Amino acid sequence: MRTGDLDEARHRVGQKFCDHRLDITQRHSGLAVRHNHVAGQYSSINYLHYGADVTIDPGMLGSFYLLQIPLSGHANIRHRGDDILANATSATLLNPDRETTMRWSSDCRKLLLQIDRDHLETAAQQLIGTELPGPIRFASHVDLHSKGGRRIRQMVWACAQAAEAGLLFKGPLRGSDIRVEQELALALLTDIPSNISHIIDRADHGSLPKRIRAAVDYIHENLSNPIQLVDIATHAGMNIRTLQKGFRRTFGQSPMQVLRNTRLDAAHYQLMAHREKPDVTTAAFSNGFSHLGRFARDYKARFGHLPSETGRGQHPG
Incomplete structure (x- = not known):
């Protein structure tokens, strides 16, 4: 999607994610929105750039988690009571049951991983072998210099490249798409701290021989x-x-x-x-x-x- 119209950008981005409020910070600034989106059954890979300083208020995401990895520029994110400066070294992970407000700089470009809430919870239950004690809530800040942060960034970037090459989520869904979606969910659960990390650590699921x-x-x-x-x-x-x-x-x-x-x-x-x-x-x-x-x-x-x-x-x- 390419547009310079604020209402069209709000509507079409909202169709892929959720209804939200989108405003230009500088009244006379022009938008140059670019949104690339490819989806599987339970997740999507996205590239998003607004081309102007904008504020975004999606409230609660409701049905999905959203990992936002800045490729350039910066964004100020408020989520779960935390104020986070997202940039080339800091990503954010938004939980579906907590409100969010964001301010993106005009040069902010992000790679986004969206994962269905129910799918992630199912993957977590399979991983730990028991029912979840409650909703999964991740730490909002993701250090991209940490081992887990580097790994998840590399994985999402590889998925974006595969999508660009027509090798992922292209046409009828395939077995390889299933596997990628499973691995994305497991990567979030094992690489990013959450309120069930200690349960995952206790579960004796060593890597396969x-x-x-x-x-x-x-x-x-x-x-x-x-x-x-x-x-x-x-x-x-x-x-x-x-x-x-x-x-x-x-x-x-x-x-x-x-x-x-x-x-x-x-x-x-x-x-x-x-x-x-x-x-x-x-x-x-x-x-x-x-x-x-x-x-x-x-x-x-x-x-x-x-x-x-x-x-x-x-x-x-």
């Missing part, structure tokens, strides 16, 4: 291909028996069960899409299912409804 990770990577990269157990074992550099034991120990499932469930999750993700939603046959075949009857049976067993019923009132995820 290198060869098991290689096997999982191979599965995600080949959802549409007719792969067999021996293919997974060969790619991971393991014999079949060791692979099976490793998956049982790590996931409580066989490698082929993990493959099937990952394919089902990818198909479900695509069928829940709000845009460019595939038909059931396409979702099945694009994720490695060649038998539609078996696909429907396994899908219903995993999600409680048939593929053709997906999206009729179900909550995403």
Whole structure:
């Protein structure tokens, strides 16, 4: 989106985020708004520049978290009672249930990561293995020189570059998109301090062994291909028996069960899409299912409804 009109900027940016108040600080200054936006099912990557000193009042975001990484210029952010100067070394993370006011300088350009609140809470519950004690609230200030800050900045920047190259959130949603959205949510939870950081630290979830990770990577990269157990074992550099034991120990499932469930999750993700939603046959075949009857049976067993019923009132995820 490109515009110099204040009302259009307020309306169109609001469509992607939420209703907000937008005002030009210097009455006679001209806007030169540029907003690039690409979205998956639960998150979006954005570039935003107003081209003038502006004040922004979104109130409470409500349904999403918003990580704002300045690329140039600065912004004064008030959130959760904190006053933060955001610049090249300091990002901000806005929580959905706390009010925010912002003042952006005319040369302020930001990279924004928006993540759905329910999706993040689901990822957190899976990470800690139990129900959350309450809403997740992150520290508002993100030090981009810290280990976690550097890592999250690099990850969001890599996602923006992938989106520019047409490799992320482009066309029908794919298994690779699912994985990126999962990793973005986990990165926020593990790299940025929050009120559940101590619970995450106590949860004994060490990183996957290198060869098991290689096997999982191979599965995600080949959802549409007719792969067999021996293919997974060969790619991971393991014999079949060791692979099976490793998956049982790590996931409580066989490698082929993990493959099937990952394919089902990818198909479900695509069928829940709000845009460019595939038909059931396409979702099945694009994720490695060649038998539609078996696909429907396994899908219903995993999600409680048939593929053709997906999206009729179900909550995403």
